[in-house]
Amino acid sequence: EIVLTQSPGTLSLSPGERATLSCRASQSVKSKYLGWYQQKPGQAPRLLIYGASNRATGIPDRFSGSGSGTDFTLTISGLEPEDSAVYYCHVSTDFPTWTFGQGTKVEI
Amino acid sequence: QVQLQESGPGLVKPSQTLSLTCTVSGGSITSGAYYWTWIRQHPGKGLEWIGYSHYSGRAFYNTSLKSRAAISVDTYNNQFSLKLSSVTDADTAVYYCARYADGLGWFDPWGQGTPVTVSS
Numbered sequence: 081e082i083v084l085t086q087s088p089g090t091l092s093l094s095p096g097e098r099a100t101l102s103c104r105a106s107q108s109v110k111s112k113y114l115g116w117y118q119q120k121p122g123q124a125p126r127l128l129i130y131g132a133s134n135r136a137t138g139i140p141d142r143f144s145g146s147g148s149g150t151d152f153t154l155t156i157s158g159l160e161p162e163d164s165a166v167y168y169c170h171v172s173t174d175f176p177t178w179t180f181g182q183g184t185k186v187e188i
Numbered sequence: 189q190v191q192l193q194e195s196g197p198g199l200v201k202p203s204q205t206l207s208l209t210c211t212v213s214g215g216s217i218t219s220g221a222y223y224w225t226w227i228r229q230h231p232g233k234g235l236e237w238i239g240y241s242h243y244s245g246r247a248f249y250n251t252s253l254k255s256r257a258a259i260s261v262d263t264y265n266n267q268f269s270l271k272l273s274s275v276t277d278a279d280t281a282v283y284y285c286a287r288y289a290d291g292l293g294w295f296d297p298w299g300q301g302t303p304v305t306v307s308s
Contacts, residue, residue, distance in 0.1 A: 115295070183235075
């Protein structure tokens with residue numbers, strides 16, 4: 081079973097700074113099946129990035145994803161206060177099992 | 189666009205069966221290569237997938253739930269449902285339904301979530 085490890089656990093930054101979130105897989109995964117989700121307090125998660133690097137509809141271009149194999153990164157450039165949230169990575173290559181990372185909390 | 193809405197009791201007694209329904213609007217539950225999914229989140233914790241089902245009935249479940257979960261799809265009413273049997277307080281969580289795009293690997297959209305408490 082694939083394990084996704086996200087780091088850091090919490091990231092405290094100021095508006096305008098850049099956030100770099102890591103998602104590391106215990107074995108190589110297909111980039112096509114790597115996604116990132118944003119969850120604000122009291123809300124459902126929202127799709128941010130799919131296929132490791134593709135922004136979902138309506139997602140601002142300050143959000144970007146990259147990576148391949150076992151190492152993936154979500155970058156938020158020019159942080160805004162509304163970006164305070166928990167960010168989860170997810171992979172679905174280990175059919176039929178799905179895996180979520182444990183989340184990274186971004187505080188602004 | 190497609191929207192999902194969960195419904196069901198917010199309080200379930202221990203050992204009973206939790207039953208939730210997700211209503212799909214703005215699109216057909218039979219269209220496209222989608223799996224209809226249940227995911228939960230324990231208080232203050234991360235996301236845990238429960239299971240997912242194609243409208244044809246092909247379903248898969250998280251083995252950690254030890255066969256307590258069952259997902260069914262009602263194509264007539266454009267809904268899908270979750271039944272989780274023999275609940276304990278460890279099943280207290282917010283339950284989300286979501287659409288998963290097979291072959292693309294993403295969940296979108298999500299329902300708003302419904303909190304369920306297991307307590308006598």
